[in-house]
Amino acid sequence: MTKYAESATFDLVCKALDSFQIEIPSWGFANTGTRFGKFVQAAAASTIEEKFADAAEVNRLTGVTPTLALHVLWDLPRGLADVPAVQKLERRFGIRSGSINPNLFQDQQYKHGSLCNPAAEIREQAVAHMLDSIEIGKALGSRDISLWLADGSNYPGTQSIRKRIGWLEDALRVCHDHLAPDQRLLVEYKPFEPAFYHTDIADWGMSAHLSRTAGPQARVLVDTGHHYVAQNIEQIVAWLLHTGMLGGFHFNDRRYADDDLTLGSIDPYQIFRIFHEIHAAAADGLTLDVAYMIDQSHNLKGKMEAMVQTVVMAQELYLKAALLDRERLATYQKACDLVAAEEHFRGAFWNDVRPLTRAWREARGLPADPLQALHESGYVERVEAERGSRHAAVSSYA
Numbered sequence: 001m002t003k004y005a006e007s008a009t010f011d012l013v014c015k016a017l018d019s020f021q022i023e024i025p026s027w028g029f030a031n032t033g034t035r036f037g038k039f040v041q042a043a044a045a046s047t048i049e050e051k052f053a054d055a056a057e058v059n060r061l062t063g064v065t066p067t068l069a070l071h072v073l074w075d076l077p078r079g080l081a082d083v084p085a086v087q088k089l090e091r092r093f094g095i096r097s098g099s100i101n102p103n104l105f106q107d108q109q110y111k112h113g114s115l116c117n118p119a120a121e122i123r124e125q126a127v128a129h130m131l132d133s134i135e136i137g138k139a140l141g142s143r144d145i146s147l148w149l150a151d152g153s154n155y156p157g158t159q160s161i162r163k164r165i166g167w168l169e170d171a172l173r174v175c176h177d178h179l180a181p182d183q184r185l186l187v188e189y190k191p192f193e194p195a196f197y198h199t200d201i202a203d204w205g206m207s208a209h210l211s212r213t214a215g216p217q218a219r220v221l222v223d224t225g226h227h228y229v230a231q232n233i234e235q236i237v238a239w240l241l242h243t244g245m246l247g248g249f250h251f252n253d254r255r256y257a258d259d260d261l262t263l264g265s266i267d268p269y270q271i272f273r274i275f276h277e278i279h280a281a282a283a284d285g286l287t288l289d290v291a292y293m294i295d296q297s298h299n300l301k302g303k304m305e306a307m308v309q310t311v312v313m314a315q316e317l318y319l320k321a322a323l324l325d326r327e328r329l330a331t332y333q334k335a336c337d338l339v340a341a342e343e344h345f346r347g348a349f350w351n352d353v354r355p356l357t358r359a360w361r362e363a364r365g366l367p368a369d370p371l372q373a374l375h376e377s378g379y380v381e382r383v384e385a386e387r388g389s390r391h392a393a394v395s396s397y398a
């Protein structure tokens with residue numbers, strides 16, 4: 001037992017960290033690139049089996065990542081027919097399928113949109129893919145269908161923005177009607193890219209509207225990278241909490257656009273401020289049902305290292321915000337004691353919680369330093385040797 005394990009603070013630490021789980025994405029383990037190039041990593045996963053193996057290793061090291069987000073087209077290319085194989089991997093690796101991510105951006109027919117395409121038959125194909133994804137979710141016992149739409153247009157006047165809103169409302173209502181009672185539809189937004197004039201779901205207000213018109217099981221998904229540079233994301237989170245519309249997060253960091261950088265690598269204070277809003281809402285008695293997911297795909301960093309680093313960073317920032325004395329903060333806020341409030345708030349951010357997360361891991365029988373444990377395990381070198389020759393063969397075709 002460390003000295004921390006006996007303190008009152010440690011009870012709070014356990015309460016916070018025991019309740020914080022984070023979902024990792026299957027695509028975070030695969031080779032991906034930028035639109036300019038792809039630097040292939042020999043250790044990257046190329047099959048669904050390898051993605052499950054990597055996820056299991058991250059969960060073994062951190063103890064808080066029991067689910068793997070799946071991408072329908074990449075992980076279940078045959079749709080429902082692939083479900084039994086995925087279930088076998090779940091049992092073998094002790095990892096459950098997490099959110100199901102439909103793919104409405106890759107097929108050629110989606111050049112001018114999917115659920116918002118001006119052609120009714122293409123919209124129908126897109127809805128059919130959504131319904132397939134919902135059925136896959138039911139079969140796998142996955143609760144969340146996580147929708148990100150690439151739809152939009154590149155030039156003014158080329159599309160009817162309003163007609164596309166109507167098509168989208170209709171499509172999401174149909175999807176919602178097919179959800180099982182315990183399923184949710186999460187609607188993600190993004191201001192631009194790949195469309196550069198208008199994006200059909202550009203911000204949280206549009207997501208919230210579409211979720212409300214879809215039905216009571218739809219919620220907004222906040223991807224931290226999907227905002228303009230100066231946007232106050234914690235204020236958006238506060239609004240979504242207040243209105244009961246916050247469904248979950250895709251975590252990553254950004255400096256310029258949707259950069260897919262490791263969570264907290266550029267602005268850890270922002271993630272702390274977001275977590276503060278969540279802890280504050282919980283303390284005020286709001287009912288929360290928030291899915292924490294990572295959405296990062298690293299082109300340069302090692303996939304396994306980046307994933308473990310992200311989970312550890314998320315835990316540290318979550319804990320810093322959990323340990324903030326909110327009663328004291330409320331006193332300062334009420335008195336409009338600005339400097340005291342700010343100093344108290346940022347003091348919690350500067351609190352080094354790493355000895356506490358370490359003590360919690362030891363108390364839970366987990367490696368005290370997951371990143372170091374990854375290095376010592378030799379896992380990356382092992383899979384590099386196993387997978388490397390196959391990647392070399394694959395990349396020579398590309």
Ligand SMILES: [Mn+2]
Pocket residue numbers: 148188223250295
């Ligand atoms: Mn995302």
